[in-house]
Amino acid sequence: MNGALALDRVRIVLSRTSHPGNIGAAARAMKTMGLSRLWLVAPQEHPSREAWARASGAIDVLDAAHVVSTLQEALAGTALAAAVTARRRELALPRLHAREAAAELLSHTADGEVALVFGNETSGLTNEEVAICGMPVSIPANPEYSSLNLGAAVQLLCYELRMAALAPRPPADPRPELATHDEVEGFLAHLERAGTQSGFHDPANPKRLLPRLRRLFGRARLEKEEVSILRGLLTSFERKVD
Amino acid sequence: MNGALALDRVRIVLSRTSHPGNIGAAARAMKTMGLSRLWLVAPQEHPSREAWARASGAIDVLDAAHVVSTLQEALAGTALAAAVTARRRELALPRLHAREAAAELLSHTADGEVALVFGNETSGLTNEEVAICGMPVSIPANPEYSSLNLGAAVQLLCYELRMAALAPRPPADPRPELATHDEVEGFLAHLERAGTQSGFHDPANPKRLLPRLRRLFGRARLEKEEVSILRGLLTSFERKVD
Numbered sequence: 001m002n003g004a005l006a007l008d009r010v011r012i013v014l015s016r017t018s019h020p021g022n023i024g025a026a027a028r029a030m031k032t033m034g035l036s037r038l039w040l041v042a043p044q045e046h047p048s049r050e051a052w053a054r055a056s057g058a059i060d061v062l063d064a065a066h067v068v069s070t071l072q073e074a075l076a077g078t079a080l081a082a083a084v085t086a087r088r089r090e091l092a093l094p095r096l097h098a099r100e101a102a103a104e105l106l107s108h109t110a111d112g113e114v115a116l117v118f119g120n121e122t123s124g125l126t127n128e129e130v131a132i133c134g135m136p137v138s139i140p141a142n143p144e145y146s147s148l149n150l151g152a153a154v155q156l157l158c159y160e161l162r163m164a165a166l167a168p169r170p171p172a173d174p175r176p177e178l179a180t181h182d183e184v185e186g187f188l189a190h191l192e193r194a195g196t197q198s199g200f201h202d203p204a205n206p207k208r209l210l211p212r213l214r215r216l217f218g219r220a221r222l223e224k225e226e227v228s229i230l231r232g233l234l235t236s237f238e239r240k241v242d
Numbered sequence: 243m244n245g246a247l248a249l250d251r252v253r254i255v256l257s258r259t260s261h262p263g264n265i266g267a268a269a270r271a272m273k274t275m276g277l278s279r280l281w282l283v284a285p286q287e288h289p290s291r292e293a294w295a296r297a298s299g300a301i302d303v304l305d306a307a308h309v310v311s312t313l314q315e316a317l318a319g320t321a322l323a324a325a326v327t328a329r330r331r332e333l334a335l336p337r338l339h340a341r342e343a344a345a346e347l348l349s350h351t352a353d354g355e356v357a358l359v360f361g362n363e364t365s366g367l368t369n370e371e372v373a374i375c376g377m378p379v380s381i382p383a384n385p386e387y388s389s390l391n392l393g394a395a396v397q398l399l400c401y402e403l404r405m406a407a408l409a410p411r412p413p414a415d416p417r418p419e420l421a422t423h424d425e426v427e428g429f430l431a432h433l434e435r436a437g438t439q440s441g442f443h444d445p446a447n448p449k450r451l452l453p454r455l456r457r458l459f460g461r462a463r464l465e466k467e468e469v470s471i472l473r474g475l476l477t478s479f480e481r482k483v484d
Contacts, residue, residue: 029394034384057387099405140404142276145299148397152271155394156401162382163341200478212471220462229454236442237479 003165007034009109010161012154013074013081013117015041015129022121024054024062025151031058033158034165038065039074039115054151071117071129075181079111080104080221083125083133084118084153086146094136101137102160111178116157121150131211134218179227187227188214194234245407249276251351252403254396255316255323255359257283257371264363266296266304267393273300275400276407280307281316281357296393313359313371321353322346325367325375326360326395328388336378343379344402358399363392421469429469430456436476 012030017023023046027038038061040046046067055062068074075081082101096104105114117133119125130136139148139156148156179187192210195201201209222230254272259265265288269280280303282288288309297304310316317323324343338346347356359375361367372378381390381398390398421429434452437443443451464472 025391025394028389028391031387032383032390032394056391057389139401140408141274142404145273147270147299148274149267149270149298149393151391152267152274152394152397155390155397159381159398162384166382195475195478198475198478198481200475209471212468216462216464216468220458222458226454226458229451233437233440233442236437236440239440 003162004034006106006109006165007161008036009113010035010105011037011039011074011078011113011115012158013039013041013071013115014043014150014154015071015074015117015125016120017043017150018121019150020045020048020051021054022150023048023065024051024056024058025149026118026154027051027055027061027065028058029151029155030158031061032155033162035158035161036061036064037113038062040065040067041071041074042069043067071132072185074117075115075132078113078115078181079178080108080135081115081117081133081181082135082137083130084116084137084139084157085125085130086138086141087124095138096135098137098139098157098160099164101135102157102164104135106161106164108178111175112180116161118150118153131214131218134221176223176225179222179224183224183227184217184222187222187231188217190231190234194238197238246276248348248351248407249403250278251355252277252347253279253281253316253320253355253357254400255281255283255313255357256285256392256396257313257316257359257367258362259285259392260363261392262287262290262293263296264392265290265307266293266298266300267391268360268396269293269297269303269307270300271393271397272400273303274397275404277400277403278303278306279355280304282307282309283313283316284311285309313374316359317357317374320355320357322350322377323357323359323375324377324379325372326358326379326381326399327367327372328380328383328390329366337380338377340379340381340399340402341406343377344399344406346377348403348406358403360392360395418465418467421464421466425466425469426459426464429464429473430459432473432476436480439480 012035014026023043051062052059082105108114139153141148191213196203254277256265256268265285293304294301324347350356381395383390433455438445
């Protein structure tokens with residue numbers, strides 16, 4: 001795929017941003033690298049004069065931003081989502097560095113839109129938000145002071161995306177089509193339902209079952225056909241149970 | 243040379259900066275990437291409350307900054323200086339991209355200190371300033387909007403310097419123990435049994451079901467605990483079927 005076209009399929013998602021100036025800085029950073037799709041999840045203050053001032057010549061990116069109330073809405077229809085996180089997590093998937101993650105995300109733009117998610121300035125992303133995304137990403141920063149400003153972090157990842165988009169790539173192996181975010185969520189909900197019905201999963205005492213399963217299937221990057229096989233299996237189990 | 247030592251030999255030089263906030267943002271960007279030597283050439287306003295506020299946890303970098311009145315003073319004693327510039331220049335030397343320039347600068351740290359020079363926010367570097375430095379550098383930005391914020395440009399170049407110096411990998415997260423080959427095979431056999439019993443899988447007409455499932459779970463590199471969760475689920479389905 002053409003590099004500019006690939007960049008046009010990357011959503012930058014800012015979750016629960018506190019400072020409107022950072023929203024403007026992110027829009028500017030995106031546009032300098034040729035990205036334009038900005039999604040804001042429950043921003044503390046938006047629209048704001050400050051965001052528009054900091055966006056400088058990138059007000060078109062701000063004007064076109066989608067504002068939604070949950071991360072799930074911002075990821076609807078995406079083929080792959082990456083979560084930018086500085087912290088180690090329990091049950092963590094292996095983290096990719098910014099450069100590897102940019103290449104990986106772009107390689108999936110042939111399947112549809114992809115997303116790169118940034119958390120709140122102070123608290124970052126919640127464990128739940130990271131779990132919703134399939135791929136944790138870290139910026140290799142100074143371990144003694146890794147506190148990048150939000151706009152700077154967006155700048156850096158968008159730069160890596162641009163570098164990856166413009167780099168000549170070897171022709172890709174034919175890859176089966178990945179399941180969309182919604183399809184994976186539908187499967188996980190089905191699995192939960194079947195597991196509850198069979199008595200394995202107790203919603204009143206969930207332990208870590210669902211996060212574990214979410215992590216496993218997120219790591220696998222399910223294909224469309226695999227989701228339909230797995231759902232067929234679940235349905236066959238349910239029929240017998242009825 | 244040791245990577246951290248090499249980074250310690252890079253001066254970031256900001257020439258004629260207009261907005262003190264950008265000086266603070268630059269200090270913060272430097273420190274996140276392990277750089278600490280900041281030189282300010284004729285800043286419009288310094289010291290300032292705003293710079294210290296924007297520096298966040300990098301006030302040590304600001305406190306130690308050298309303030310001089312000419313670029314020549316800031317470059318005194320350096321082995322190589324690079325000028326960050328977006329514009330093409332008449333009679334210009336060939337420009338390097340940020341990534342190449344970072345590698346080139348670092349390769350000269352064995353000879354002594356090196357410098358990376360950033361111009362004024364609005365007017366950039368003068369032709370004379372670029373000429374004083376041996377090496378023009380550009381950030382490969384969107385040709386239709388290449389206006390990076392000064393702090394963002396410093397962040398990006400310092401990141402490339404760090405990547406070049408350390409070629410770092412994310413600290414390995416503690417990884418849960420992977421399932422053995424036999425455990426994975428045991429699970430796949432269990433899945434086949436349960437799927438046959440439920441009627442989803444017909445051994446007489448297997449299609450590609452088992453190879454597909456084997457491929458999916460192979461790709462995921464199952465962990466011990468995941469195998470036992472999945473087998474628990476299967477057992478719960480079987481019990482209901484019986």
